[in-house]
């Protein structure tokens with residue numbers, strides 16, 4: 696049985712979307728973020744040493760990291776036309792976006808999110824960093 700541990704307003708929406716696209720049966724467990732710091736609630740942190748969403752379990756397996764979960768689902772249940780064949784240009788593009796999402800794009804997004812939060816607490820602080 697597949698279980699998705701879904702944290703509100705998080706990357707785990709990608710996995711929820713993929714499970715729906717693949718037409719797989721799964722259990723969905725919802726978790727909230729803490730009001731004061733937006734971190735995952737305490738009981739989410741007990742599920743895995745990283746305590747980061749998404750998390751997906753399948754039987755005895757507990758899998759973390761969006762890209763690893765995506766590849767696990769496609770490898771285990773068949774890609775159903777969602778992953779281009781190896782060796783094709785389309786697969787190179789698929790791999791690019793799969794890795795760029797976490798390797799490049801989210802880093803920039805997260806940095807911007809954090810800097811904006813700092814700036815809300817200490818208006819003008821970003822001008823000191825010349826960003």
Ligand SMILES: N[C@@H](CCC(=O)N[C@@H](CS)C(=O)NCC(=O)O)C(=O)O
Nearest residue numbers: 705706734735747748749760761797
């Ligand atoms: N590279 C990881 C990033 C995981 C991550 O940072 N998840 C965020 C949600 S988008 C999280 O769990 N934040 C809550 C927390 O750190 O307590 C992935 O793609 O799975």
